[in-house]
Amino acid sequence: MPSVPSPASASPYGTLPPASSPSLRKPVSLPRLADMHARGEKIAMLTAYDATFAAMADAAGIDCLLVGDSLGMVCQGLHSTVGVILDTMRYHTDSVSRGLRRVQGTAWLIADLPFGSYQESREQALRSATVLMQAGAHMVKLEGGGWTTETVRFLVERGIPVCAHLGLTPQTVHALGGYRVQGKGDAAGAVLKQQAHALQDAGATMLVLEMVPAALAAELTAELTHCATIGIGAGKGTAGQVLVLHDMLGINLGKMPKFVHNFMAGASSIGEALEAYVRAVKNGSFPDDQLHAW
Ligand code: KIV
DSSP: OOOOOOHHHHOTTOOOOOTTOOOSSOOOOHHHHHHHHHHTOOEEEEEOOSHHHHHHHHHTTOSEEEEOTTHHHHTTOOSSGGGOOHHHHHHHHHHHHHHHHHTTOOOEEEEEOOTTSSSSOHHHHHHHHHHHHHTTOSEEEEEOSSTHHHHHHHHHHTTOOEEEEEESOGGGHHHHTSSOOOSOSHHHHHHHHHHHHHHHHHTOOEEEEESOOHHHHHHHHHHOSSSEEEEESSOSOSSEEEEOHHHHTTOOSSOOOTTOOOTTTTOSSHHHHHHHHHHHHHTTOSSOHHHHOO
16 A cells, blocks of 8 residues: 655655744844844844745744845846836735744845835835835845935834845946945945944944955944844855845756855755755854855
């Protein structure tokens, strides 16, 4: 008689948490993130675009999920994030938030303000952020330094937690001349540092540092006491790490960036790969500065 496969072995994707299982973990909140930052516990973040992956990443113990505008490339097949619009961000934020609610998930949910939804005025930024917060985001992320400082202050004063994003800012890829390392050299590094301090002073409590030299990211991380740095291609010295979900599962349609590790290699399910990522961020084994940094 053929044996009946167990639910785990029946699916190549691993098991999903039952729809109503109460989570034993406490919800991740701003005070909890600040506490992790102060204690030096690494913050593990991944992007998510849909309910199922959000639930799986939450079950794997992820601290933060980012509904990144990278969904333009990952889900929509665009060449850059420039074409992503606010209504698409609202749709995916709503889906991820619903996925988390279904499993009583605990992850802190961040959503990207897309290109063109916050550049015009602080009021436009507030209207766009409101759409994403009402779709279930706990925090919004916006790219750039300098002119964004007053926008960050405006949103934070109105009760909207903000994550800033410096270094390679994909929404301005055309102005930057491509997807290349930023903040190289003393002058560029000093500008980036000055912008980061201004963003912290304006109330940003998280800062994504994308494709910047590992030494610069580590120095900045040590200097910023109220703003947790989250690195992507920025070495191991940041307060946390983020990767695009599909990249770390090895299913990138284009060229895999140097700073990515394929966590499916050696894993027998997506759930296992997600757990391996959380473990590697927490114990500091990812990223490896020899392989994944500049
Ligand atoms: O859109 C995105 O996925 C991001 C991360 C790469 C940080 O901004």
